Amino acid sequence: MARRDYLQEPMEGEKGIAKEKAEALFDKIREMLPSEAGFVKAEFEGPDIIVYLKNSKVTYENETIIRGAASAIKKKIIVRSDSSALMPPEEAKVVIESLVPKEAIIASIRFVPEFSEVYIEALKPGLVIGKGGSTLKSIGMQTRWSPKILRTPTMSCETLSKVRNLFFAESEFRKKFMLNLGKSISKPLGKSEWFKATALGGFREVGRSSLLLGTPHSNIIIDCGLAPEPAVRGIEANTGDVNKAFPYLDSANISINELDAVILTHAHMDHIGFVPYLFKYGYEGPVYCTPPTKELAALLLNDYVKLVQRSGGTPLYGERDIRNMLLHMVTRDYGEVTNITDELKLTYHNAGHILGSAAVHLHVGEGMYNVVHSGDMKFGYTRLYDPASTKYPRIDSLFMESTYGGPGDVTQNRGLAEHEIMEIIKSTIQNGGKVLIPLFAVGRGQEIQLVLENYMTTQEQYKLDVPVYLDGMILEASAIHTAYPEYLKESLRDRILNNRSPFESEVFEVIKGERSEINERGPAVILASGGMLNGGASLDYFRMLAEDPKNAIIFVGYNSVNSMGRRVQNGIHEVPLPDEDGKLMPVKVNMSVKTVEGFSGHSDRRQLINYVENLRPRTRAVFTMHGEEQKCEDLARTIGRIMHIDARAPMNLDSVRLK
Numbered sequence: 312m313a314r315r316d317y318l319q320e321p322m323e324g325e326k327g328i329a330k331e332k333a334e335a336l337f338d339k340i341r342e343m344l345p346s347e348a349g350f351v352k353a354e355f356e357g358p359d360i361i362v363y364l365k366n367s368k369v370t371y372e373n374e375t376i377i378r379g380a381a382s383a384i385k386k387k388i389i390v391r392s393d394s395s396a397l398m399p400p401e402e403a404k405v406v407i408e409s410l411v412p413k414e415a416i417i418a419s420i421r422f423v424p425e426f427s428e429v430y431i432e433a434l435k436p437g438l439v440i441g442k443g444g445s446t447l448k449s450i451g452m453q454t455r456w457s458p459k460i461l462r463t464p465t466m467s468c469e470t471l472s473k474v475r476n477l478f479f480a481e482s483e484f485r486k487k488f489m490l491n492l493g494k495s496i497s498k499p500l501g502k503s504e505w506f507k508a509t510a511l512g513g514f515r516e517v518g519r520s521s522l523l524l525g526t527p528h529s530n531i532i533i534d535c536g537l538a539p540e541p542a543v544r545g546i547e548a549n550t551g552d553v554n555k556a557f558p559y560l561d562s563a564n565i566s567i568n569e570l571d572a573v574i575l576t577h578a579h580m581d582h583i584g585f586v587p588y589l590f591k592y593g594y595e596g597p598v599y600c601t602p603p604t605k606e607l608a609a610l611l612l613n614d615y616v617k618l619v620q621r622s623g624g625t626p627l628y629g630e631r632d633i634r635n636m637l638l639h640m641v642t643r644d645y646g647e648v649t650n651i652t653d654e655l656k657l658t659y660h661n662a663g664h665i666l667g668s669a670a671v672h673l674h675v676g677e678g679m680y681n682v683v684h685s686g687d688m689k690f691g692y693t694r695l696y697d698p699a700s701t702k703y704p705r706i707d708s709l710f711m712e713s714t715y716g717g718p719g720d721v722t723q724n725r726g727l728a729e730h731e732i733m734e735i736i737k738s739t740i741q742n743g744g745k746v747l748i749p750l751f752a753v754g755r756g757q758e759i760q761l762v763l764e765n766y767m768t769t770q771e772q773y774k775l776d777v778p779v780y781l782d783g784m785i786l787e788a789s790a791i792h793t794a795y796p797e798y799l800k801e802s803l804r805d806r807i808l809n810n811r812s813p814f815e816s817e818v819f820e821v822i823k824g825e826r827s828e829i830n831e832r833g834p835a836v837i838l839a840s841g842g843m844l845n846g847g848a849s850l851d852y853f854r855m856l857a858e859d860p861k862n863a864i865i866f867v868g869y870n871s872v873n874s875m876g877r878r879v880q881n882g883i884h885e886v887p888l889p890d891e892d893g894k895l896m897p898v899k900v901n902m903s904v905k906t907v908e909g910f911s912g913h914s915d916r917r918q919l920i921n922y923v924e925n926l927r928p929r930t931r932a933v934f935t936m937h938g939e940e941q942k943c944e945d946l947a948r949t950i951g952r953i954m955h956i957d958a959r960a961p962m963n964l965d966s967v968r969l970k
């Protein structure tokens with residue numbers, strides 16, 4: 312079997328065929344360009360074709376030239392200036408500063424000679440782009456550097472600047488990696504006779520999601536997650552459950568370097584948590600994701616490492632492996648069709664679950680097969696995102712999440728849910744208590760922030776005049792949201808673009824000092840990271856607040872079966888919790904324990920079924936995943952019956968021949 316090897320040249324024979332095909336393609340591009348463009352070379356860089364010109368100006372003056380060439384070869388073409396034509400950076404910087412209006416508030420201008428690109432980071436990118444792209448065009452024509460825009464988040468964000476700096480510092484490595492990736496993607500493969508799927512994790516369970524898809528010539532995995540709980544408790548403390556912590560990669564009969572790509576749907580740990588481990592053990596291939604997923608992944612993975620270290624364990628991998636993973640990430644926006652091998656095309660679609668979350672559409676061969684993987688998705692109203700998209704070019708089968716796929720999983724209307732949570736907060740505050748809302752830092756955290764901000768600033772009866780404290784990763788995660796307004800719902804996007812970001816409302820107060828200080832202060836609402844009370848900020852506050860019956864805890868998201876959150880939710884009266892010295896002490900749960908349904912970033916059962924029914928075109932088969940066993944089974948059975956299609960709930964390690 313011919314295999315990818317990302318940092319080495321292809322084998323001699325393969326090199327010959329690939330080279331011939333590429334050269335023929337590049338010749339065709341050259342012939343279509345006017346001679347004054349000064350064609351220097353063309354090359355594959357990752358999934359893109361880059362054309363280097365001595366005089367890139369002609370392509371700005373007449374944009375149809377490149378459009379024509381691209382449609383003739385049916386591939387996207389990116390034009391860059393040959394290094395000999397680039398204006399010296401000091402001069403180019405002056406030109407850029409004179410072209411961009413001051414109000415854009417430029418944070419930095421950085422040149423990346425490896426890619427002939429200049430990155431302009433600004434608070435108001437719209438002003439750098441100019442009307443119809445006019446300012447960008449002037450920058451490109453005058454300096455010959457290809458201008459790229461980065462948005463400054465409206466709140467300071469350590470993760471974002473770290474990831475951006477990493478890419479600037481390692482641009483030489485990136486260039487080499489992308490060129491080699493380009494070679495392997497463009498390598499011609501024979502016609503594939505079959506296409507199959509193997510469930511590696513997250514089937515009939517929630518956690519460690521991973522699906523292997525393969526033909527005789529290509530192998531990719533979609534998601535590669537950790538079951539957070541056994542990963543934190545089990546591996547580190549060796550208390551069992553280890554076998555349930557990560558996907559069955561070793562049973563897949565392929566080695567790490569036989570993988571052509573890892574495709575991520577979104578940044579939650581149960582979808583990405585095992586990826587750095589692949590790099591630790593020698594994976595050198597690409598990891599595809601949307602731009603926000605890259606930064607959210609950096610945040611969550613580093614937090615996981617810190618959390619395990621703090622609890623005295625040894626994490627599965629270190630910061631170095633996470634950095635290595637980030638440097639192999641190739642980002643794609645929704646709707647961009649991308650060749651990931653000669654026979655596989657990937658397109659991301661909005662999934663409505665968290666920032667940058669995506670469903671994966673994979674096109675195999677020339678119309679041989681089309682599969683959609685829903686990722687985690689919300690097909691319903693939220694304050695943050697549009698509902699998951701349901702329009703695809705073609706669908707033969709669908710792999711869909713089933714978190715709330717059980718018969719009882721019909722949640723109440725969002726408006727009622729918002730009202731309910733505000734009523735609990737109001738009565739707890741009026742009785743002199745504190746309200747703790749444990750949240751997943753990415754997703755529910757922002758959704759609940761938006762609800763509180765809205766009610767507490769616009770509705771008289773809920774202007775409670777108490778602080779809403781934010782603690783843990785929520786703040787950093789919200790900051791990343793402000794760097795990607797185009798991934799948010801229109802109304803929210805407009806507020807951020809107009810400097811009225813609800814995440815920075817004066818309703819919120821950030822906890823900087825000791826958590827115990829909060830205990831001494833008066834009534835308050837506390838939004839703390841750690842959705843399932845499995846450690847982190849939320850568990851600290853829970854320990855402080857649990858014994859006082861005046862206080863309340865409100866669960867708004869998913870609690871996995873063995874989590875502390877689920878035990879508290881089920882009404883446990885006393886729990887052993889580590890005190891300041893790490894010694895387990897019994898803590899009485901006297902606070903009022905509430906669950907408010909309806910805020911989930913997952914679809915409820917009705918929405919899941921609506922989603923399948925609304926898919927266009929109709930799918931011919933459904934495979935359920937990412938749900939407890941009975942929910943996966945029941946949902947599959949129900950969909951099969953309603954839609955008269957083949958619907959199944961595969962088990963981990965099951966393989967299905969799709970074609």
Ligand SMILES: [Zn+2]
Binds near residue numbers: 577664
């Ligand atoms: Zn998720």
